[in-house]
Amino acid sequence: MSSDPFDGRPGGFEYSTKGALTDFTTMFAGVLMLVSASFEILQGLSAIANDDLYAAGSDYLYKLDMTVWGWVxxxxxVLSAAVAIGILAGQAWAWLCGIIVVSLSMLTNFAALPHYPLWSLVVIAFDALIIWALCLQLGHKRP
Incomplete structure (x- = not known):
């Protein structure tokens, strides 16, 4: 007999409303993280392909080569996409890794604000939602 109270028996955590909400927010974070990762990849590829596209008219504290910034x-x-797949697969390690990788994404988009402000703000907002959803999962105490 299993001593785990969450082994799938009726009435366990996975059948509760809190369990359903937690599962939903985890899937939400994973899907949103894939969308955000796609934005990052598109941003990077466009900066690598044409670094003049983003460098025009920018006089900013962070003077960076846009090709290098595109690679960042x-x-x-790519890291975000890999961790998002881990989150969608239900891997517990991916929750904390997701918070770390998404925090890096927020920082890179903050530094890129003067080059493409609206795009960066959208990605930062997505990243904030992802961190909220993953923190909800990490902070949830099962009964």
Missing amino acids: HLVVG
Whole structure:
């Protein structure tokens, strides 16, 4: 007999309303993280392909080569996609890794605000929602 109270028996955590809400927010975070990763990858590829596109008219504290910055976005996007797949697969390690990778995404988009402000703000907002959903999952205490 299993000593785990959450082993799938009726009335356990997975059949509760809190369990359903937690599962939904985890899936929400995973899907939103895939969308955000796609944005990061597109951002990175466009900066790598045409670095003049983003460099025009920017006099900003963070003077960065846009091709290098494109590679940073591309790497963060690929990492985000890999962790999102882990979240959607239900891997517990992916929750904390997701918070870390999404925090990096927020920082890279903050530094890129003067080059493409609206796009960066959208990705930062998505990242904030992802962090909220993952923190809800991590902070949830099962009965």
